[in-house]
Amino acid sequence: MHLPRQxxxxxxxxxxxxxxxxxxxxxFFLIAGSLTPPLDKDVTLISTSExxxxxxxxxxxxxxxxxxxxxxxxxxxxxxxAHVRQEQALLEGNPVAVKLAADRELPAxxxxxxxxxxxxxxxxxVTVVTERGEP
Amino acid sequence: MRIEAGARRRRPVxxxxxxxxxxxxxxxxxxxSTFTKFAEVEITGGRAGANVAGQAPDIIVRVAPExxxxxxxxxxxxxxxxxxxxxxxxxxxxxxxxVRGDELTSQMLVSAVERVRNETELTLSVAR
Numbered sequence: 553m554h555l556p557r558q559x560x561x562x563x564x565x566x567x568x569x570x571x572x573x574x575x576x577x578x579x580f581f582l583i584a585g586s587l588t589p590p591l592d593k594d595v596t597l598i599s600t601s602e603x604x605x606x607x608x609x610x611x612x613x614x615x616x617x618x619x620x621x622x623x624x625x626x627x628x629x630x631x632x633x634a635h636v637r638q639e640q641a642l643l644e645g646n647p648v649a650v651k652l653a654a655d656r657e658l659p660a661x662x663x664x665x666x667x668x669x670x671x672x673x674x675x676x677x678v679t680v681v682t683e684r685g686e687p
Numbered sequence: 688m689r690i691e692a693g694a695r696r697r698r699p700v701x702x703x704x705x706x707x708x709x710x711x712x713x714x715x716x717x718x719x720s721t722f723t724k725f726a727e728v729e730i731t732g733g734r735a736g737a738n739v740a741g742q743a744p745d746i747i748v749r750v751a752p753e754x755x756x757x758x759x760x761x762x763x764x765x766x767x768x769x770x771x772x773x774x775x776x777x778x779x780x781x782x783x784x785x786v787r788g789d790e791l792t793s794q795m796l797v798s799a800v801e802r803v804r805n806e807t808e809l810t811l812s813v814a815r
Contacts, residue, residue, distance in 0.1 A: 568702075571702065578716065587720055588723075657794070658793040659793070660791040664786055665815070678730050680728045680793075683726070
């Protein structure tokens with residue numbers, strides 16, 4: 553007599569392994585990545601290879617057309633220095649350090665003009681944020 | 688009469704919600720983190736005439752796409768670095784990097800500043 557053979561059910565995939573893998577990825581991203589303030593999409597950072605390391609920037613972005621932007625909104629040198637002062641709760645005499653993230657295609661004369669404007673507006677130290685390439 | 692309510696057996700916590708939360712965390716960290724390494728280069732100087740010490744610099748360097756000009760001598764980049772080192776050994780302390788014209792991009796300027804800072808110990812400022 554022909555009896556239908558009982559079908560073998562595949563054993564259910566254990567969720568524990570899934571969690572293991574996801575947990576591993578979570579820990580990887582926690583350790584290997586660093587949280588960034590949003591970077592401006594229109595700006596391709598200048599790349600350097602030998603300069604000092606720095607943390608992800610909260611910077612004044614300058615597009616290749618020379619437009620200054622801070623957190624997506626257009627701004628000017630004086631406005632940005634005031635914003636930095638206010639954000640870091642600096643007093644009148646405290647030194648102000650401004651980070652500038654300029655596009656690599658920005659004409660150098662315009663970059664220097666902007667540095668000059670920032671200095672006139674009261675910034676004491678102006679640094680250009682760059683992307684660190686392979687040494 | 689007091690009747691003891693049968694002790695309910697506690698159900699084990701569902702794994703699905705745990706996975707949900709972990710997935711959420713994973714997504715958050717994946718989207719908000721970056722692997723780019725950043726660096727910074729200080730730009731001193733600024734406007735013409737706003738020289739830091741108010742005195743004439745020892746070396747004047749002009750950077751252009753076609754080559755460097757060190758104190759009036761047209762050189763290519765490596766020769767210019769050589770010349771700068773020689774001047775430094777001869778006692779020069781400060782240098783000014785001049786920028787003229789529109790064809791020089793920020794990338795070239797910052798690379799030049801970085802190179803001079805790293806290979807010589809000159810106090811470098813930038814002017815236009």
